[in-house]
Amino acid sequence: MRKLLSGNEAFAWGAYHAGVKVATAYPGTPSTEILEAIARFDDVYAEWSTNEKVAMEVGLGASYAGVRVLVSMKQVGFNVATDPFMAAAITGIDGGLVVISADDPGIHSSQGEQDNRHYARLAKVPMLEPSDSQEAYEIMAYAFDISEKYDTPVIVRTTTRVSHSKSVVDLTGQRTISDKPAAFKHNVTKYVMLPVNARTRRVAVEDRMVKLTSYGETIPLNRIEIEDLRLGVVASGVSYQYARDVFPKASFLKLGMTYPLPPKLISEFAGRVNKLIVIEELDPFLQENIQAMGLKVTGKEFIPRMGELDPDVISAGARKAGLLPDIKPRPRINLSQLPKRPPLLCPGCPHTGMFYVLSSIGQRLKLPGAKDKDRVPRLIITGDIGCYTLGAYPPLNAMDTTACMGASIGQALGMAKAGIGRDKVVSVIGDSTFMHSGITPLVDAVYNKGEITVIILDNSTTAMTGHQEHPGTGITVQRQETNRVKIEDLVKGIGVNRVKVVDAFNIKELRSAVKESLETPELSVIIARGDCAVQRPKRSAPSVVDVEKCKQCGTCLLIGCPAIQSEDGQVHIDVSLCIGQSCSICRQLCPHHAIGEDIEKGVTNTP
Amino acid sequence: MGLLVTGVGGQGIILASDIIGEAAMSEGFDVKKTDTLGMAQRGGSVVSHIRIGQKVYSPLISEGEVDFLLAFEKLEAVRWSNYLRSSATVVINQYAQPPLSVNLGNEQYPDDTEVTTMLGQRTDHIYIVAGTERARQSGDVRALNMFMLGCASYFLPLKVQSWKDTITERVPAKFREMNIIAFEAGRKDMRNVGRR
Numbered sequence: 001m002r003k004l005l006s007g008n009e010a011f012a013w014g015a016y017h018a019g020v021k022v023a024t025a026y027p028g029t030p031s032t033e034i035l036e037a038i039a040r041f042d043d044v045y046a047e048w049s050t051n052e053k054v055a056m057e058v059g060l061g062a063s064y065a066g067v068r069v070l071v072s073m074k075q076v077g078f079n080v081a082t083d084p085f086m087a088a089a090i091t092g093i094d095g096g097l098v099v100i101s102a103d104d105p106g107i108h109s110s111q112g113e114q115d116n117r118h119y120a121r122l123a124k125v126p127m128l129e130p131s132d133s134q135e136a137y138e139i140m141a142y143a144f145d146i147s148e149k150y151d152t153p154v155i156v157r158t159t160t161r162v163s164h165s166k167s168v169v170d171l172t173g174q175r176t177i178s179d180k181p182a183a184f185k186h187n188v189t190k191y192v193m194l195p196v197n198a199r200t201r202r203v204a205v206e207d208r209m210v211k212l213t214s215y216g217e218t219i220p221l222n223r224i225e226i227e228d229l230r231l232g233v234v235a236s237g238v239s240y241q242y243a244r245d246v247f248p249k250a251s252f253l254k255l256g257m258t259y260p261l262p263p264k265l266i267s268e269f270a271g272r273v274n275k276l277i278v279i280e281e282l283d284p285f286l287q288e289n290i291q292a293m294g295l296k297v298t299g300k301e302f303i304p305r306m307g308e309l310d311p312d313v314i315s316a317g318a319r320k321a322g323l324l325p326d327i328k329p330r331p332r333i334n335l336s337q338l339p340k341r342p343p344l345l346c347p348g349c350p351h352t353g354m355f356y357v358l359s360s361i362g363q364r365l366k367l368p369g370a371k372d373k374d375r376v377p378r379l380i381i382t383g384d385i386g387c388y389t390l391g392a393y394p395p396l397n398a399m400d401t402t403a404c405m406g407a408s409i410g411q412a413l414g415m416a417k418a419g420i421g422r423d424k425v426v427s428v429i430g431d432s433t434f435m436h437s438g439i440t441p442l443v444d445a446v447y448n449k450g451e452i453t454v455i456i457l458d459n460s461t462t463a464m465t466g467h468q469e470h471p472g473t474g475i476t477v478q479r480q481e482t483n484r485v486k487i488e489d490l491v492k493g494i495g496v497n498r499v500k501v502v503d504a505f506n507i508k509e510l511r512s513a514v515k516e517s518l519e520t521p522e523l524s525v526i527i528a529r530g531d532c533a534v535q536r537p538k539r540s541a542p543s544v545v546d547v548e549k550c551k552q553c554g555t556c557l558l559i560g561c562p563a564i565q566s567e568d569g570q571v572h573i574d575v576s577l578c579i580g581q582s583c584s585i586c587r588q589l590c591p592h593h594a595i596g597e598d599i600e601k602g603v604t605n606t607p
Numbered sequence: 608m609g610l611l612v613t614g615v616g617g618q619g620i621i622l623a624s625d626i627i628g629e630a631a632m633s634e635g636f637d638v639k640k641t642d643t644l645g646m647a648q649r650g651g652s653v654v655s656h657i658r659i660g661q662k663v664y665s666p667l668i669s670e671g672e673v674d675f676l677l678a679f680e681k682l683e684a685v686r687w688s689n690y691l692r693s694s695a696t697v698v699i700n701q702y703a704q705p706p707l708s709v710n711l712g713n714e715q716y717p718d719d720t721e722v723t724t725m726l727g728q729r730t731d732h733i734y735i736v737a738g739t740e741r742a743r744q745s746g747d748v749r750a751l752n753m754f755m756l757g758c759a760s761y762f763l764p765l766k767v768q769s770w771k772d773t774i775t776e777r778v779p780a781k782f783r784e785m786n787i788i789a790f791e792a793g794r795k796d797m798r799n800v801g802r803r
Contacts (some may be wrong), residue, residue, distance in 0.1 A: 004625070004632050004640075108643065132639070132666075165666035166625070166642035168632055206724045244664040331673055333688045333728050339714035341615065341682070341706040343651035395711060466684065534649065557710055562650040566710040576739070576748050577617075 001171045007162040010133040010169050011072070011100060012037030014140030017173035019436065021046060021067035021095075021182075024055035026436060028074030029109040031102035035072055036468075039477040041415070043175075048468055048477045050438040051405070052081035056099070060088050063097040063153075064191060065182040070110050072100040075116045076404065076422035080437070082119070086150040089123035090201045090207075091191055092151035094184075096144035096570035097533045100156045101125045102163050105204050105281045106308030109160075109464075113306065113387065113406060120155050120259035124205050125326050126212050127155040127259040128221065133167040139256065142221060143171070149206050157258070159281065161238045161308065183599075213260040221256025224269050231323065232273025234266070234286055234297070239309055243279040246314045247544040261289050270295045279322070281309045299446045345390050347563035348579030350459050350504035350530030355391040355398040356585070358426065358455075361518075368591075379426055379518075380415060384408040384438070386430035387464040395560050399428065406437030413450040418431065422451035423518045429454070430461035431487060432470040439490070445523050446495040453517040454525045456487060457504070459532040467535060491525045499524055504530025507588045524607035533579055539598060543587060545571055549594035556595060557584045609668040610763075611687055612658040613681075614679025614745020615704050617649040621754030622777065623677070624655030626756060630773040631659045632764050652683055677759050679738070679751060680704050681722050691729040698758045698797075700738035700751065720796035734758070734800055741792050747782075750789035767794075 005013065005111045010036050012043060015023070023046040026036035039046035045131030049055035052073045059071035073081060078101045101119065120127035128143055130136040136158065143154045151400040187199045210355030216222060231250040235243045238257050244252070253269040255261070270276045270290075278287040278299035287299040302321035304313065318324040345352050357366045383399035384407060392399035401411055412427035429438045434456050445452060462468040469475045491499050498520060502509045508541055510528060517524040542563075563577035564586060573586075573595070585597045612624040621642050628640040641794040642659040656668045670689050676697045678684030684699045691697070699722070717725070717734075726733055736758055742751040753774065759772045771787060778786045 002632065003637060004629050149743055161641060161666065165639055166628060166639060167639045167666065238666070241664040241666070245669075311665050315669070332670075335686065335688060335725070337715070338682065339706045339708050339716060340688055341650075341652040343616070344649075344707060346617075346649035395707075544762045560707055562704070562707065564710065565705050566712070569703075571710075577704075602686070 003169050003171060004166050005133045005169045006033060006164055007130065007133050007136040007158055007164045008164070009037045009137040010478060011140060011156070011158070013169070013171055014137040015070045015098065015144075016041050016044065017171075017175050018096075018141045018144045019068050019175060020070045020144070021177070022048075022059065022062035023070045023072070024049045024058045025072045026050070026052045026055055026077060027432075027468040028077045028102070028466055030104060030163040030466065031072045031074045031077070032465045033163070034070075034100060035477060045479050046318035048470060050345075050471060052077040053084060056081040056088070057095060059099075060084055060093075063088075063093040063095045064556075065095065066180065067095040067182050068509070069095060069097050070100065071097070073102070075101055075103040075114055076110055076112065078116055078119060080405065081140050085119075086123055087193060088153045088195060088204050089125050090198060090205060091541035092201070092204065093147060096147035097153040098140065098143040098147060098156055099153055101160060103157065103159045105159055105161075108284070111280065111402065115285060116155075117157055117258060117285045118283070124209055125152050125155055126150065126257065127293035128256055129157050129159055129237045129258050130162060130237070130256065131237050131254075132162065132165070133169045135256065136162065137169050137171065139221065141218070146212075146215075146534060151204070153209055156239075158564070159237060165238075166570040190505060205478075205512050209260055213262065216257050216260055216262035218238055219257050221263055222265055223254050224265070225252040225254060226272070227251050229272060230274045231278045232269055233279055234276065234290065235279045236286065237281065239279045239281050242309055242314050244310045245311045246318060249360045255286070257268050258286065261286070263293050266290055266293060267295065268296070279309070279314060282306075310379060310399060340539060342393060342467055343390055344562050345387065347561050347577045348533035348536065348583040350528070350532065351388045351391060352396075352559050352561065353507055353585050354428075354455065354528045355388075355396040356589070357507060357514055358428070359396050359398040361511070361514055362398070363558065365395055365558050366459060367558070368555055379422065380420065380424055382408040382415070382425070382427045382580075384427075384429040384433050386433050388428065388430055391392065391428070393560070395558050405433055406441060409438055409441035409445060409454055412454070413445050413448070414451040415447075416450055416452050420539070422521055426514070426518075428454045429456055430463075431456060431458040431472050433462065434487065435471050439494070442491065442496070442525075443494050450523050451521055452523060453514070454523070455514075456525060456527045458487060458527050458529045459504075460529075461532050461535060463532045463534070469534065487527055491527075496523055496525050498524035499527070500524070501527045501529055504528040505585060506584065507585065533583070536579065536582050540580035540582065541573040542580050543573050543584070543595050544575075544598040545573055546594045546596065549592050551592050553591065555589055555591055559585055560567055560591065561586060608659050608674040609672045610659070610675045610677065611668065611690060612657070612677045612679075613683040613687055614653055614682060614700075616644060616651045616653050618679045619654070619749060619762060620653045620655055620679060621760045623752040623756055624657055624707060626770070626773050626777055627657050629671055629757065629765070629777070630769045633769050633773060637661060637663045639663045641666040642765050651770040652686065654683075654687065675759070675762060677755055678754060681719070682706070682716060684751060685722050685725050688725050688729055691726070693729055695731045696728045696734075696762050698734045698762075699728055699753070700755060701735050702739045734797070736793070736796055736800060739795070741796060744791050745789035745792050746785040750786055753786040753789035754793040757790040757795075760790070760794050760795035763793060
C-alpha cells in the first residue's frame, strides 16, 4: 500500500505494525500528529497525558508491564519528561519503550532551539534518526527491537521538516503483536532505584553502550554510499536529503543510528574519501564525536549552528568552503518593503477581549483622544505558552514574559514576593497549559499567600497545536466521553477563595472582574470562558460597519482583529473572515455604535 | 518540478497542496511536500513546497527552482518572487488580505502594478483569477482551494481524472459535488483568462 504520509503519520504506522499497545503524549508542535494518527487504531490504547512527564511515566509503567509503548513529544516537552526518562534509562524496560523527540530547528513554533541529540548522550541510550517518511515508518521496528534486545528506552529523534513533510511510503509490513498478556515481573533490583540498586544498574548501562556501539557497525540504518571519492559527506536526518541535492556526486555515510556512533564504519569511510565533511543541523554533535575519534573532519566551519538548514544554506556554505564552484547567484528581487504577516489571534478569538481589557487597564494601548502623558504600563502581565502568546504583539501589547509551559503563575508570584505591588501583577495562562503545569505553581501561591491575579483563558481545547482534547474537555483522544476536570472546582479545591468565571466575549464583565481582582489583597483566579473561534460551529451573519455613523476613530483596530481592515482611514469588515454575532467584541467597543448587524434599514448595533 | 502553494492561514492551502501531491503520486511520481505555517491557526503566511519527479530528495525547494506558483492571496504571491525560475507560471487569486501592520497604517500593501512588476522580473506568465468570487458562486467561499486546483490542473501534467479522484477521496461526501464544481470552474476559467 503506497501512501503520501507525513513523517508523524509514518511513525504511527511503523509503531502500529511493530505491535505497539500503548501510546502517550502531550500535544506540541511538531510532534502532535503522531499520537493523533496512532489513536485512530482501535487496538492501541492512546492517551493525551496531562503533560510529558506524566506521558513518560504512564509509558514506563506500561513498558514494565511488558507491552510495547510509544511516547512522543516536542523538544521542549522532553525537558519536562527528563526526570522519568533518566530513570527509565537506568532501570531499563520490559516491553519496548520508544520515545520520539521532535526537535524544531529554525524555531517555527517553540520557545527555543535546542538540539535534543544531547539527551541520548546524557542518558546513555541509543538514538535513531530518519530522514523522510519511508524511513520514519521503517525505523520504528528497529527502535522497538533494539529497546527490548538491549533493555533500554530508545530515542527516535525527528525534526519539524521530517515530521511535517509528506513523502511516499510503501507500507509493506503488517501488525505483529506478541500474544502474551501484560504481566509485571517483580524485580526489585531492576525497578526500585535505591542507591544500592542504582549502582548495579549503572554498570548495566555502561555494558549496554559497549554492545550498542558494536551493533551500530552493522545496523543497516548506517550505510556507506560510494560514488566520487573526492568528497565524503556524513549526514543524518533531513540534512542527508538536502546534502544529496547539493552534492549529487559525492560519497555518503548515511547515519540512521546517531548514538552511539560506529567508530569502525566511520573510520573506514574516512579512509576511503579524500575530504570528510559533516552536514548537520544545529550543534556539531556528529562532528565533535567524529573528531574525538581522531579523524580530520569539518562541517560547522561553513554550515551554520543556528536555524534550519535547506539546500540554499548548505550550497552557500559549501561555496564559501570551496566545495562548490563560486558561481555568482542571480540578483535577488528586493522584497524588503513588503509588509510582514506575523501570526495573529483569529477573528472571533475568545482571548482578544481579555487582552484588550488588560491592555487598556494596563495603559498599554492608546485610546483615541487619550493624552500622551503617563503611558508607562501600569500592569505587569506574565504570560504562558499557547495561541494567546500572540497577545504580546501590537496593537494589544498585553504580555511581558513567556518562558515555558506553566511559568506565568510562578513568575507572577516571584514578582510579587520581590516587592512589586499586588495591584500590578497579573498572570495569564490557557486551560490546557494550566492542566499541564499551572496547578503546582498555583498550589505554591495558595501555600505562600501570593497576592496575585491568575487569569485562566479557557477556550476548552488545546488550540495552538490543532485542537486537542485535555482533562478539562471530558473527551479522550480516542473520542470517548470521560471524566471532566472542572477548572473552577480544582482551583477552589486547592484553596483559592476568590474564583470567578466570566464570559470571554463580554467586555464589561471582563473589565469588572479584572479591576475587582486587582483591588483585592488576596490570591484570585479569573476563568475567562469562551470556545475557540475555529471550533464554534455556527457562523451567523458577519458584522458590518455603518460608514455614516463611523467617525474613523480607530478604536476597533486596537483589538487587532484580522477581519477589521482599514483603507484610507475607513474601516470595513472582511465578511469572509468575520465570525459574526458569537463574537461581537468590536460591536461592544465602538464608541459610535457604528458596527452591527446588516439589516435592511441599515446597521444596528445592540451590544 | 517544483511547486509552491502560498496564501494566508485558513484559506485551505494545506489541503490543496496535499491533493496536488497525492494526485501526482497516483500517477507514479515520487513526491515530497512540506508546509510552513508558523504557530497561528488563522491569518499568518502559509507556504507549501511540493516537489515532483522520478526521485526526490529534499522536500524544500531552492530559490530559483520553482516552476509553478499557485497563490491564494496577492501579497503572498509576491513574497515568493525570488523562488521562481525564469519563465515560471504564476496563478494569483485576485484577493488582498491586508496584514495588521497595513490596517494600522504602518506598512503599505503593494498595488496590482507593483505585484505584477515584481513578479514580472522573473516571468511573464502571470495569470490573475477571480478565485474568491468564483468560489462563492460555486456555493461556498471555502471552495477557493478547489477552484485554485482547477486552475493549476490546466498547467500541470496530470490527468483530470487523477485530480477528481483525489479530491473525491479527500473532501467529505456532502461537500464533494460543490468542490468538484469549483474545481471545474477553475479549470474552465483558466482556459478563458487572458495572459496579463
